[in-house]
Amino acid sequence: MATKNYTVEGMTCQHCVMSVTEEVSEVPGVSGVDVDLASGLLTVTAEQVDDAAVAAAVEEAGYALAAPADRG
Numbered sequence: 001m002a003t004k005n006y007t008v009e010g011m012t013c014q015h016c017v018m019s020v021t022e023e024v025s026e027v028p029g030v031s032g033v034d035v036d037l038a039s040g041l042l043t044v045t046a047e048q049v050d051d052a053a054v055a056a057a058v059e060e061a062g063y064a065l066a067a068p069a070d071r072g
Contacts, residue, residue, distance in 0.1 A: 001031065001045055001046065001047065002045070002046060002047070002048060002049050003032075003043060003044070003045045003049075004043070004044050004049040004051075004054075005041060005042065005043050005044075006041075006042040006043075006044070006054060006058075006065050006066070007039075007040045007041060007042070007065070007066035008020055008035070008040045008041075008042050008058055008063050008064070008065060008066070009040065009063060009064045009065075009066050010062070010063040010064055011035075011037055011040060011063055013037070014037065016037065016061075016062075016063065017035045017037050019061040019062060019063075020033075020035050020042065020057075020058055020061045020063060021033050021035050022061070023057040023058065023060045023061040024042065024044060024054060024057045024058065024061075026057065027044075027046070027050065027053045027054060027057050028053070029046045029047050029048060029050070030044060030045070030046045030049075031045050031046055031047075032044070032045035032046075033045075040066070042054075042058070042065075
C-alpha cells in the first residue's frame with residue numbers, strides 16, 4: 001500500500017471534509033482517506049495513488065488540490 005499526502009484548498013466546514021472524503025473514496029484502488037479540516041491535509045492510501053484521479057475527485061467535490069504535501 002502507498003500513502004500520499006495532499007493539501008486541499010477551500011474547505012471551511014465538516015461538510016467540506018465529508019464531500020472530499022466521499023469523492024476520493026470512489027477513486028478506483030483507494031482503500032483509505034483521511035481529511036483534516038484545520039490543516040487541509042488529505043491523506044490517501046491505495047495500491048497505487050493516481051495523482052490525477054485524486055485531483056479530479058477533489059475538484060468534483062468542489063475544492064482544489066494545492067499540491068502534494070510530500071514528494072515521497
